[in-house]
Amino acid sequence: MLMAMPFTQALQKSSLATLQGLFPFLAPYKREFLLAGIALLVAAGATLAIPYAFKQMIDLGFAAGGATSIRHVNAYFLALFGVAGILAIATAARFYMVSWLGERVTADIRSAVYRHVVSQSPQFFETTQTGEVLSRLTTDTTLIQAVVGTSISMVLRNALLFIGGLVMLFVTSAKLSSIIIVLLAAVVLPIVIFGRRVRKLSRDSQDRIADASAMAGEILNAMPTVQAFTHEAVESSRFGASVENAFSTAMRRIRARAMLTLLAILLVFGAIVFVLWLGAHAVMQGRMTGGELGQFILYAAIVAGAIGALSEVLGEAQRAAGATERLLELMSARAPIQSPALPRVLPPRSQNGAALVLREVTFHYPSRPLTASLSHLSLTIQPGETVAVVGPSGAGKTTLFQLLLRFYDPQQGLITLDGVDIRQLDLHALRAAIGIVPQDTVIFSANALENIRYGRIDATDAEVIAAAKMAAAHEFIDRLPQGYRSFLGERGVRLSGGQRQRIAIARALLKNPPLLLLDEATSALDAESERLVQSALEAAMVGRTTLIIAHRLATVQRADRIVVMENGEIVEAGTHAALIALGGIYANLAALQFHTYR
The missing domain is CATH 1.20.1560.10 (ABC transporter type 1, transmembrane domain)
Incomplete structure (x- = not known):
């Protein structure tokens, strides 16, 4: 309706x-x-x-x-x-x-x-x-x-x-x-x-x-x-x-x-x-x-x-x-999310990326005020650390990303980036420090060059092409009728799902932020493309903090830490091996995936 x-x-x-x-x-x-x-x-x-x-x-x-x-x-x-x-x-x-x-x-x-x-x-x-x-x-x-x-x-x-x-x-x-x-x-x-x-x-x-x-x-x-x-x-x-x-x-x-x-x-x-x-x-x-x-x-x-x-x-x-x-x-209509009148400034960027801390974060979507999407969630991520977030659908994984980008503010709790409350930052400054590859890739009605350049408007053509190569997108773009000047169609209808996702990854890599959010970044890729993109993402993770929502073990196993969420709460945390040994939710998800690929 x-x-x-x-x-x-x-x-x-x-x-x-x-x-x-x-x-x-x-x-x-x-x-x-x-x-x-x-x-x-x-x-x-x-x-x-x-x-x-x-x-x-x-x-x-x-x-x-x-x-x-x-x-x-x-x-x-x-x-x-x-x-x-x-x-x-x-x-x-x-x-x-x-x-x-x-x-x-x-x-x-x-x-x-x-x-x-x-x-x-x-x-x-x-x-x-x-x-x-x-x-x-x-x-x-x-x-x-x-x-x-x-x-x-x-x-x-x-x-x-x-x-x-x-x-x-x-x-x-x-x-x-x-x-x-x-x-x-x-x-x-x-x-x-x-x-x-x-x-x-x-x-x-x-x-x-x-x-x-x-x-x-x-x-x-x-x-x-x-x-x-x-x-x-x-x-x-x-x-x-x-x-x-x-x-x-x-x-x-x-x-x-x-x-x-x-x-x-x-x-x-x-x-x-x-x-x-x-x-x-x-x-x-x-x-x-x-x-x-x-x-x-x-x-x-x-x-x-x-x-x-x-x-x-x-x-x-x-x-x-x-x-x-x-x-x-x-x-x-006034947006409930506004930049403060006197915003604070992020400290100079660290070589290892950004420090991220969530303390007792509770959040209800305005359209679902009686259901907590996140409940008393606390998480500390060190600069340069790669943390994977896994869990069943509806566990609150994507909600976590939306709060980090300050699309919404939590009703309770605190989120800090490099020690600064994100509510005290200018919205543009906050979001400029974060790169995201969403699960549902957005492709604009423009050519491949401009779609990738959306990550950083002032990037040169050479920088755009370099980002495409890192995302394993250069080869298929180069084969298009006009190469990087090829029009990709409304919502990218001329590309496959995997190709659209590699465009999105190239866009995020071009932005070069200290904090990288990957929301099922390799979900639409075939095995060969996933291998290429995984290698590119590993290189891109160097020198920045990365938060990954993923179900594929190839991505999760390489994370420094895995956080398991259920019903808006963190129920398990540790390395891949430790969580397998624990025999909990993560072990069950891993068993299902191994069974799927046997």
């Missing part, structure tokens, strides 16, 4: 105040906003000048008659064209600036969210689907782009037109304008009510889209398993149901927005038509000129158009408010 998002509860705001969360991203671009604002003011001013030009043309041009009339008509048409030219230039400038701002701010938001997400501890990803995060990085930021790049400009433009048009309506006819204001005030309430409903439905719609995206990401990453169990139809049906759920939610939002638009246009234009009917009677009774009525009609149309556009933009802004809310939730 897909896990539900455990993000902090949604902020229960009933307005667009959520969009204030975008201010830190908008603040660096004050100059661009100023230029866009100037263009906006010029365009709005040009738009508001057009009705006045029509009024002058009607009253002074058509009414005058004769040659004077022709001159007035020519002059006002020429002026009208000039106003249109100014409007065109200012509108184009506004479009360019706000579009630039939309793209720039969206890029900044995406980078900030991604930077924040990758700094989270594994506890965050233990309960959060990557598909959900990707949906917020793509769909939600696209909605915000529409607001910053279009909607904000449209709101300001139409707000200016509304205010300017309203002022000119009063200048033209205070009586008719007063009537229209009263009527418009009466229609605002239903628009506001529906706007709130649209905002809630917009949030729900984005959540359903994210659910579908998360499901798709999970299944696409497990296609071999899905096909091996012939679940293609089942997963297609599940995804189809999720998509239909998103569609149904989106349709509720669309229906609400359609109703909002209908109400806004119908009520606003109904009020305007009524007032214009009164104006027509005023012209027939001689209380207004034809030009004044024409001017009033155009300003009324501008005001009505501005209100209609504002109601339309409000719907987009409501959707963006929901998207912003979701992104702010993501940004508000």
Whole structure:
């Protein structure tokens, strides 16, 4: 079953105040906003000048008659064209600036969210689907782009037109304008009510889209398993149901927005038509000129158009408010594992590696608070010592590595590296001192050279190749079509399991840390590759402390000490020969393995 998002509860705001969360991203671009604002003011001013030009043309041009009339008509048409030219230039400038701002701010938001997400501890990803995060990085930021790049400009433009048009309506006819204001005030309430409903439905719609995206990401990453169990139809049906759920939610939002638009246009234009009917009677009774009525009609149309556009933009802004809310939730997630404000520094590296001490360490995973993965575990490892950790699945071996890397902090106890509490170290400094070869090798969508160089970004090509040779990876990489420049495919699908693991070993060797963690580093290798890698690992262990999780006796027998874990505790410790003689858990595991290979 897909896990539900455990993000902090949604902020229960009933307005667009959520969009204030975008201010830190908008603040660096004050100059661009100023230029866009100037263009906006010029365009709005040009738009508001057009009705006045029509009024002058009607009253002074058509009414005058004769040659004077022709001159007035020519002059006002020429002026009208000039106003249109100014409007065109200012509108184009506004479009360019706000579009630039939309793209720039969206890029900044995406980078900030991604930077924040990758700094989270594994506890965050233990309960959060990557598909959900990707949906917020793509769909939600696209909605915000529409607001910053279009909607904000449209709101300001139409707000200016509304205010300017309203002022000119009063200048033209205070009586008719007063009537229209009263009527418009009466229609605002239903628009506001529906706007709130649209905002809630917009949030729900984005959540359903994210659910579908998360499901798709999970299944696409497990296609071999899905096909091996012939679940293609089942997963297609599940995804189809999720998509239909998103569609149904989106349709509720669309229906609400359609109703909002209908109400806004119908009520606003109904009020305007009524007032214009009164104006027509005023012209027939001689209380207004034809030009004044024409001017009033155009300003009324501008005001009505501005209100209609504002109601339309409000719907987009409501959707963006929901998207912003979701992104702010993501940004508000704080990793429980943080570097201290004043971190300590590790002492100079010893020639023999790092000293590692665990004292009475007890740990419960956040998702399993009642089950202790490690219980009162104490272990001292001397610099340069190689210690193997063995035990049945679930004994706490991998948990031990995660605590050493400080992916989690123990609820009780202390872990020190070279005498320094690892909680007092900067996270990057701590992890820079540790190299790990995980059981589940991660291969990035890049070539072999860059995959190995991930161990140390500033390594030269020669250093990368040297590390590959130490890990017995050079030969198979050299046989690839483009050698070290060969693309390894997404998640390394072009490599065998053993080849992927040798890439990971080369990556760790390139890092050259004082503490080396090997989590089943040779589990996916055939006998010949294991022999080669084992030899390379033995050379790599010289001058550093090594902690090994392994079941193969070839690795375990060479360790200086073997620690046997069960149920999160150390139950046996000693050399291979001593533990065999003890006849306990280790002896049983060894007997099973010998039996397996007979």
